[in-house]
Amino acid sequence: MCESNAFLRDGDEERLVMEDVSFVEPVEGGYRLRGLFGEETVVRGRLEEINLLKHKILFTGE
Amino acid sequence: MCESNAFLRDGDEERLVMEDVSFVEPVEGGYRLRGLFGEETVVRGRLEEINLLKHKILFTGE
Numbered sequence: 001m002c003e004s005n006a007f008l009r010d011g012d013e014e015r016l017v018m019e020d021v022s023f024v025e026p027v028e029g030g031y032r033l034r035g036l037f038g039e040e041t042v043v044r045g046r047l048e049e050i051n052l053l054k055h056k057i058l059f060t061g062e
Numbered sequence: 063m064c065e066s067n068a069f070l071r072d073g074d075e076e077r078l079v080m081e082d083v084s085f086v087e088p089v090e091g092g093y094r095l096r097g098l099f100g101e102e103t104v105v106r107g108r109l110e111e112i113n114l115l116k117h118k119i120l121f122t123g124e
Contacts, residue, residue, distance in 0.1 A: 026109060052066060053084050
């Protein structure tokens, strides 16, 4: 399984937003994340990095 | 292996930019892609979608 976990940077901290994200698309002011079972959430902010070796997608609100 | 292939939309066509991308970060006007062996390229455009089930990252220059 190649899903990634999505995190939102909050200062020095990285807060887990959603596990096992399979799909990401930009929406107004942020990104819509979709999980393996169709669950969705929207993260407000910019994309900071995608690290597929670490299964990690990092956003930042700053 | 969970790397994804990066494509750039050009009208109705999707052109392969880099295979086995492991790392993506935004740069001025686009995104820097890094492959499994450290090779790098910059794609000019916006992120359109990340589909980890399809191992696909799609950018668009439009």
